[in-house]
Amino acid sequence: MNLTSELRSLLPYSLMVAAVLAAVLTVSYLSTRQSSRPLQLSDYYSYRCGAEPSLPDREFRILTVARTEARALADSLCSNPAFSAVYPTVSIRWQRRDYLTLDHIQEQSFELFFNRQHVVSGIAPNYTLFYSLFHDSPHYTLEWISDDDQPQLSDDYFRHRTLGLLSDPKSQSYHIMPLDTLNAAGIQLPESRIIYFSDTYSLYQAFSSGRVDVIPVPRVSSSAQIPFRAAYRLLISDDMSPGSWYLSQRVSAAVHCDLQNVLNRYGEKVFDHETDQTDCR
Amino acid sequence: MKLTRPTAAEAFRAAAIWALLSGLLLWFSWHTATTSARSGFSSLLDQQLLPAIIADGGYRIAQYDQDESLLTRINHDLQHLSVSGVLPVISSCSLHLSNLHGQEQQPAFTPDQRISLTRNTSEGAQDFLFYLRCDPDYPLWIGSQLTLAALATLLLSLLPAPLSSLQRHWYRLLQSRGMTAAQARPLAGRIAALPAPARHTLALILQQRPQADSAEAVRLSAALSRQPDPAWLQQALARNDCSLATALDIACAADSLSFIPGQQTVVIHGLPLQLPQTPYLYYLWYALRRSRGENDGWFINPPTNRPDRDTGAEISQLMAALGGHGKAINDLNSAGLKAKTLDQNRSKLKDELTSALGDELARHYLFETERDMTSGRTRYRLATPAAQINIPAESLGAIPNESEKHH
Known part of the structure; x- marks a missing residue:
């Protein structure tokens, strides 16, 4: 039996079958495609x-x-x-x-x-x-705190320690004031020495775990927000508003x-x- | 296009195709639905939810506090989501954010898919992993796809199926005999469905009779209960006076030799053959001998110098009773039965039968030769066995003979 003539007669049939299948799949696809309605979100803040x-x-x-x-x-x-x-x-x-x-x-x-x-x-x-x-x-007092040793406003001290700050450049307590006092004291820190955090909770966690050595913190006599007592402090400013x-x-x-x-x-x-x-x- | 009642095999095949298509469509439709839902939700989460967690500048919106309830509240809002489409095969979906700001929460449902979004935050790139699960609207989903599969099966069954090589061969053959495509197609299908012997018979018929009606030939071939002898069929079809049906009857007949009283006609294997008077009678005589089993049918030729008077008288009586030629009868009465006479008549019979049936087919109805050991002369008998010889009593006229059973 001639193979090409066999194929030639099968080809139109196969094409028709393929056409039917393609049409059916297209119909299925177009009809079952779903679009999602906008999410109903509450106000989380x-x-x-x-x-x-x-x-x-x-x-x-x-x-x-x-x-x-x-x-x-x-x-x-x-x-x-x-x-x-x-x-x-x-x-x-x-x-x-x-x-x-x-x-x-x-x-x-x-x-x-x-x-x-x-x-x-x-x-x-x-x-x-x-x-x-x-x-x-x-008004409150802002301080450097450390668990290892007494912080000092010197190049020597900060150069060998990791500093933790908030990444928000508008934050007075956790960004502006600390950096400004360092700059004013002539201390230039390489960026690798500073780790920035999104929120104060992460900052305190990092301090507790020892990932950072020294952080700026408002002075509190006792507070649930700052769940530790640091061993050493250095004043940054006592008139923070x-x-x-x-x-x-x-x-x-x-x-x-x-x-x-x-x-x-x-x-x-x-x-x-x-x-x-x-x-x- | 088949409009007849489907056979069990066809119905089973259609059901199998429907089941296969249903499976394919169910999988395909669900995949389409969930994939499109997923991509839709991915955009919504990116445009609506993430800006409510991470501000444009990359900062967390609530940066001074850790709100443990935030993740719970978000997941509460994501629990029941709806989608829409032409066919709403999804009844509802649930999303779940698994991790937020270091806090983890496992979903209450078993997820099907995941959506991962990334935001560049001030802490670096942050990944948000959402779990997604969608549940089908079972009646609508299954019902719609089964219906669609049924439709597709119907469409497929309406397609003209390709002809098998055998069908194509017959289709072309029928067309070459002048049939239209519309007639040839179904007929070719019927032919291909016939058993091989019937098809061979049909091929032979069509080949021998180019003018025959193909449809009738098919009908007759299909109706055969016995396989016809091809040699006989060919022979019968070669005779113009033989109809198709008759030719088939002849071909299907058994080997037999019958003598028709008063018509000088023998019917060999169903085929009638008229013979000249004298050879017919000698044929009948040899047949009688064989049929009665006299010496097993053998008759030794009389010696050339001494013709057989007794046998001659026997034959002449037979001839007289059946209206044989006077000359032949007189010869026998006066001179007796000569070897030459027997030889001549046998030779004549051979000519007649061979020209009518051909060498092969005639052989069974002609004569066997042997050398008789005792006399040294040749003896002859009819080759056809006694059981196949049919001599009705009427064909014998007034020959007195013991009652013998004639077949």
């Missing part, structure tokens, strides 16, 4: 308490920089009868300092926000049209006192600082 927000000017919106004690701050306002009579709903958001924009200030998107003075003036020199400085946070609370002009004076009290207690917990500000009522 905010907290709300009190009644469901109905009217916009009945919600007290706070912007701060850290999650620590943020919920507690909101809850204490929500549970305050005098305050919640004026503002039934309280929401608090924690973001980095550079989250705050000129629009936020001009549109008074927040009733209360926390940030450093120079940052606010830099964003909106005329911020006083909308906000006033309401509550200053206690974490920032201040700015209150919108729209906020009624009736709640000022309650707000001050709550912020006092907040400051005590977060900065581990006995306040000398007395309650206003």
Whole structure:
């Protein structure tokens, strides 16, 4: 039997079979291709308490920089009868300092926000049209700490040790201040001597595990945030300001006192600082 | 296109193809669905979720705190995701982020696939590993693909199947005999399905009878219960007066020699043959001897100088009863049976039979020769065995003879 004539007669049939299969697979493919609907994600950096927000000017919106004690701050306002009579709903958001924009200030998107003075003036020199400085946070002391030996502000000391900092170039305590004091003392450190971290938790972990030898840390008498006691310290600055609370002009004076009290207690917990500000009522 | 009822073999084949296609389509459709879902989710996670964890500048959004609940909250949001398509074969999907900022969490479900995204952070490149699992909407998925497979099987069965080499051979042959393609195709299929002996018979018929109706030839060949003798078939087909059906009957007949009373005709293997009067009668006489078993059918030629008077009388009586030629009868009565007469008639018979049947086929119905040891003369008998000889009583006229069984 002639092989080529066999193949020649099989070829059109094979092509037709292939065409049917291709058509069927194409139909299957086109019909079973799926497209995904957008994800429904919650807001991971905010907290709300009190009644469901109905009217916009009945919600007290706070912007701060850290999650620590943020919920507690909101809850204490929500549970305050005098305050919640004026503002039934309280929401608090924690973001980095550079989250705050000129629009936020001009549109008074927040009733209360926390940030450093120079940052606010830099964003909106005329911020006083909308906000006033309401509550200053206690100043704190910043120190170098080490478990091995006494840190010294010398080239010799730092050259042989690994330094841990935050990678955020805007962080005063964990980036700007430490580096500036080293520069001012004429200490030039090679980049290999410094390890940068995304957040303070990783920084403290690295210090505990011995991955870094010396880190800058606010001085605390006791704090759950810094779960160790370092053996040796060296002062960096004793007048560090974490920032201040700015209150919108729209906020009624009736709640000022309650707000001050709550912020006092907040400051005590977060900065581990006995306040000398007395309650206003 | 087959419109007849499918045979069991065809139905089984179709079912097997349907099962195979179903398996293929089920796998293929699921693969398409999950792959497209995966790539869709990959983009969404990259565009929606990761910016909520790592800011554009590469910093973690919450950098002063470690929020242990963040991973849990994210996974809670990723637990029930929906997809859509023309055929929603996926009922729902679940995503799970396994690791965030050093915190690990195992998924509650068994993952099918993984999505890995990377972000350049201030700490270096960070990998985010998501587990994905999608569950099918079983009724819709299985139902739709089975239906599609059934459709495909139907389409495939409608395709004209290629002819086997045997079918093609017959198809071409039928076309060369003037059949149209539409007629030749199904007929070729029927022929190829016949057993080989029937096909050989058919080939012989078509070859011998170029003018014959192919369809009728096929029908007759298919209907044969016995295999015809090819030599006889060829011989029968060569005769113009023989119809196809008759030729087949002849070819299928058994070896036999019959004498038709009053028609000078013998029927050899079903084929009638008319013979001249005198040779017919001598043929009958030899056949009688063989049939009755007289000396096993052998008859020694009489000596040239002394013709056989008794046997001559016997033969002349037979001739007289059956209307033989007067001259032959007179010769026998006056001179007796001569060897020459026997030889002549046998020779004539040989001519007649050989010209009608050919050497091969005639041989069985002609004469055997032997040298008789005792007399030294030649003896002859009819080669056809007694059992195949059929001489009805009427063909014998008034010959007085003991009742013998004639077959």
